[in-house]
Amino acid sequence: ADIQHFDEIDSTNNYAKKIANEGCAHGTVVVAEKQTTGRGRIGRQWQSDTSEGIWFSIVLRPEMKPEDLQVITLAASVAVVEAIEETLGIVCGIKWPNDIIIDGKKLGGILTELSAEPGHVNYVVVGIGINANQDLEHFDYEIRQKAISLKMCKGETVSRSNLLGSILTNFEEVYKGVLLGKNKEIIDRWTKYSVTIGKEVKIAYRNMEYIGTAQSVASDGRLIVQCKDGVTREISAGEIQVR
Ligand code: BTN
Numbered sequence: 053a054d055i056q057h058f059d060e061i062d063s064t065n066n067y068a069k070k071i072a073n074e075g076c077a078h079g080t081v082v083v084a085e086k087q088t089t090g091r092g093r094i095g096r097q098w099q100s101d102t103s104e105g106i107w108f109s110i111v112l113r114p115e116m117k118p119e120d121l122q123v124i125t126l127a128a129s130v131a132v133v134e135a136i137e138e139t140l141g142i143v144c145g146i147k148w149p150n151d152i153i154i155d156g157k158k159l160g161g162i163l164t165e166l167s168a169e170p171g172h173v174n175y176v177v178v179g180i181g182i183n184a185n186q187d188l189e190h191f192d193y194e195i196r197q198k199a200i201s202l203k204m205c206k207g208e209t210v211s212r213s214n215l216l217g218s219i220l221t222n223f224e225e226v227y228k229g230v231l232l233g234k235n236k237e238i239i240d241r242w243t244k245y246s247v248t249i250g251k252e253v254k255i256a257y258r259n260m261e262y263i264g265t266a267q268s269v270a271s272d273g274r275l276i277v278q279c280k281d282g283v284t285r286e287i288s289a290g291e292i293q294v295r
Pocket of ligand 1: 066089092094108160161162
């Protein structure tokens with residue numbers, strides 16, 4: 053596959069979207085040592101001004117309906133946690149929809165962005181960020197209480213290239229699973245690592261707020277929440293806050 057490597061870039065997701073718009077091939081990977089304006093979900097920043105992390109984006113051109121895409125993001129988090137377990141022996145948790153967690157702290161995250169029309173997907177960019185070799189002092193003061201790296205966990209520097217290779221291999225496998233409709237198998241693997249199922253969650257939805265217990269993930273990737281008002285709701289990513 054085509055892998056484009058940068059010493060420094062604004063955001064691998066921005067660049068991936070640019071080349072996707074220009075027609076780059078399915079499976080193109082953009083990796084950067086440092087990002088100057090790394091982005092997180094819901095408009096947040098993502099601190100990635102150091103070559104001690106793993107920052108990359110994958111361009112996909114899936115032949116599927118836009119509403120079926122959510123499983124791809126869940127599949128990406130499965131690829132990440134399984135790769136970390138296989139290469140480093142560290143077992144992470146996944147917080148809905150795709151925060152990678154160790155000891156309640158954030159190790160990494162996934163930002164999926166897409167271009168689609170009704171019924172047709174132009175492209176999907178799956179952006180993955182993992183804190184690999186940062187020391188605690190490296191993190192900005194505001195996130196120091198909430199962030200963790202693989203090095204902090206393992207007590208030694210980890211190989212970023214081994215882990216990246218393993219994530220890409222795993223992602224290819226789970227992505228093929230999604231195309232073959234093996235959603236249930238992928239969701240079962242996701243659920244094994246989930247730290248959300250069975251927990252209380254708060255959902256912000258159409259100016260309303262609901263509190264409930266996360267029950268399970270449906271085959272389309274939505275989270276099923278038994279709300280305190282007695283109604284069971286199926287929630288898409290972006291609408292939820294896990295307590
Ligand atoms: C989150 O948990 O909020 C998602 C974080 C995603 C960060 C990665 S790093 C590579 C890619 N480029 C970006 O600008 N963001 C993603």
